[in-house]
Amino acid sequence: MPGVHRLVIVGGGVAGLDLASHIARGRATRSRYAVTLVDREPAHVWKPMLHTIAAGTADAALQQTPYIVQARQAGFQFEPGAATAIDRAARTLRIAAVTINNEPVLPEREIGYDTLVLACGSRANDFGTPGVAEHCATIDSRGEAIAFNDRLRAELMRAAGGADHLSVGIVGGGATGVELAAELIRIADIADHYGASGLRHRLRVTLIEAGPRILAPFPPRISTATQATLEGLGVTVKTSAQVKRVDATGFELADGSRVDAGIRVWAAGVRAPHLLDSLTGLDKSKTGQLVVGPDLVAPGDRHILALGDCAAPKLPGRDTPVPTTAQAAYQQAVYLCEHLPAIIDGARVPDFRYHDFGSLVSLGGYDAYGTLGRVGLLQGGFIEGRVAQLGHALLYRRHQSRLYGLWRGSLLWLADSLGSRVKPEARLGS
Structure with a gap:
């Protein structure tokens, strides 16, 4: 479409899917941008839930969001396949071929972009350990x-x-x-x-x-x-x-x-995904994350932004790195949902500011612990038990509400609550 800005987002995690959905269906933005989301997986799962799927205490089929369905409902294009290389000069992204059961489905291909947002997460860091x-x-x-x-x-x-x-x-x-x-x-x-x-x-x-x-x-x-x-x-x-x-x-x-x-x-360490190895000429952290400014734009290339685990933002007045957590990715997605159109237009925008609202760890329903952040009235208090478990659950429900809207998100919560009373507690069969 002539005059429509090609916005390509790599990675459909907490940050990438949120950003794609909000930009594509926003009243002020949906006609200005052709939004494409690229991911190697067919469906999105909230990353803090992966360990429950791995253990079998949650079923991926019940907790996932198929990208093609979200794309249809929000108004963006989904491009399946692993992003493998970025050509900054040509402004193209290479995507690997897609196979199912070793049968070719889609060939390797390239798509062009005017703005590229990297939200491709991270991988475990083996620190060079043999084996x-x-x-x-x-x-x-x-x-x-x-x-x-x-x-x-x-x-x-x-x-x-x-x-x-x-x-x-x-x-x-x-x-x-x-x-x-x-x-x-x-x-x-x-x-x-x-x-x-x-x-x-x-x-x-x-x-x-x-x-x-x-x-x-x-x-x-x-x-x-x-x-x-x-x-x-x-x-x-x-x-x-x-x-x-x-x-x-x-x-x-x-x-x-x-x-x-x-x-x-x-499950140790964090390192940037292999895609960033192909991105030359831009600063990266020791673990391969793309260094970006306080507007999440890569210095040296205004056409590339990064957020979430694959980004290393340099923020004014902050000496320590922004943590690679779902909380940080969520905050960065909210920031870009508001400011990305102005950033693309070259306007000056407020700096991104990370706020620590605390951390939670849930121990399989046996117990949970957490800390409150030091923001506003929150002054680093300690929480445990059912209060911490509820806090952990609310984070997931907030994520669902961002993707589907408050009404559908609330219905999903109700459906999950009812389902937990009539279905087995875990995925025990095939």
Whole structure:
């Protein structure tokens, strides 16, 4: 369409799908922009929920948002496939071929852009540790979480049938590793409830953290309480334990000891996705994230912006990096929903400001802990139990309301609440 600005957004996560939906259906913006969203997955899942899908305590089919459906309802174009390279000079984005069951569906192709927004998330950082790529699973995407759950269910069935113990080793004591460990115990408890007697006692979960405590970004009080809860559930927590290498049967630690594990998960560190390796001539952080200014625009190329985990914003008066969390990605998406049209027009806009509203960690329904932010009346208070669990749930419901609107988001919450009363608590079958 002549005169329509081609806005291409790479990544349909918390930030990317929110931005695409709001720009495409906004009254003042929908006629000005041809919005295209690119993602390798067919559907969106809220990233803080991936560990529940991996463990099987949530079903991806019930929690996902198909991109093609959201595109139809919001008014943007969905382009399936993994973005593999960016040509800044030609302003084109290369997208990999799409196959289903090894059958070609779409060929490799290029699309042009006038403005490119990178919201392509992050991947786990193996820090060069030998054997991680060959022997560890990651759960950085919907597809990886589903694949992990498929393997986990098979191994749980073997253990329930009287086979040897099932051992799971998780490297990384951040929120993902901690919450996954709790969800694994929960799936074993649920399976016991449905007749797999003794499975809980056959499951051995070990959480390995290189630092002196788990949940390092949280206050020590939460780290201590969380570790006590995990250990009370039967999880072995190893801190100050650096993994030296990984093999087909477990982890070798720097002190010479081993942690044997039939299933090995790497949930440590954050690194930018491979797409940013193709982006030359622009500043990047040590972990490959694109350095952007306080308007989230890349210095040196006004046609490229980045937000979420793949971005490293340089903000006035802030010496520490913006955390790679769903909270930060959400705030950046809200900021661009308001200011992106002015940024594209070359107008001056207010700087993005990150506000820490606190952090929450949910332990599979057994408990939850969190801190309140230091914003306004919130002064870093400590919350736990049902209050923290409710806070964790409300974050997800807020995300749904942003995507679907308050009315549809509320209906989804009601449907999920009713469904939880009549459906099994977990994905136990195929």
